[in-house]
Amino acid sequence: MIIKYDKDTGKMYSAIFGQDDNWTAEMMTDWETTHSGEGCVKITDGDIALKYYNSSSNDMQNWTNFSISQSKTTVTSNGTDYIEFTSVPEDTKIYVDTVLVGNMDSSGTYRMSCTDSGTYGILFKKYAYEWHYVEALANDNF
Numbered sequence: 001m002i003i004k005y006d007k008d009t010g011k012m013y014s015a016i017f018g019q020d021d022n023w024t025a026e027m028m029t030d031w032e033t034t035h036s037g038e039g040c041v042k043i044t045d046g047d048i049a050l051k052y053y054n055s056s057s058n059d060m061q062n063w064t065n066f067s068i069s070q071s072k073t074t075v076t077s078n079g080t081d082y083i084e085f086t087s088v089p090e091d092t093k094i095y096v097d098t099v100l101v102g103n104m105d106s107s108g109t110y111r112m113s114c115t116d117s118g119t120y121g122i123l124f125k126k127y128a129y130e131w132h133y134v135e136a137l138a139n140d141n142f
Contacts, residue, residue, distance in 0.1 A: 002040065003060075004038060005052075006038060008093065009125050010054060011131060012048060012052065046060060063128055064129045065132075066129055068132055069085070069086045070085055070134060071085075073135075074138070075137070077118075077140055078115070082113040083111070088124060097120055098123075116138065117140050119137055121134075122135070
């Protein structure tokens with residue numbers, strides 16, 4: 001089987017069964033060149049549900065789910081109010097509206113604040129973990 005995956009986390013985007021012979025190493029390299037941050041490999045057919053691609057062992061392995069706690073879902077857009085996320089594993093990449101805002105330090109606590117009202121998408125990504133996505137609403141407290 002051919003799988004396409006996110007190189008940072010091992011998260012699989014697609015699996016193509018029965019096409020192993022049709023995909024050459026050059027085709028996979030060409031595909032990776034045009035898809036920044038993504039990988040494409042041939043692996044042995046097998047169970048792919050709830051798994052990530054481990055490039056060290058060239059196989060699919062069970063992912064870990066995040067256990068992140070969130071203090072609230074709405075924040076006042078005044079720059080001082082915040083939503084606190086706790087139990088975030090160290091080195092987790094944190095994205096707000098698809099922009100990387102940083103990697104989690106050893107404290108395990110991320111505080112999201114803002115100065116503009118609207119809906120914000122917060123995504124947590126870490127190797128061997130299933131992605132964790134939440135939305136937060138920011139308002140002007142009218």
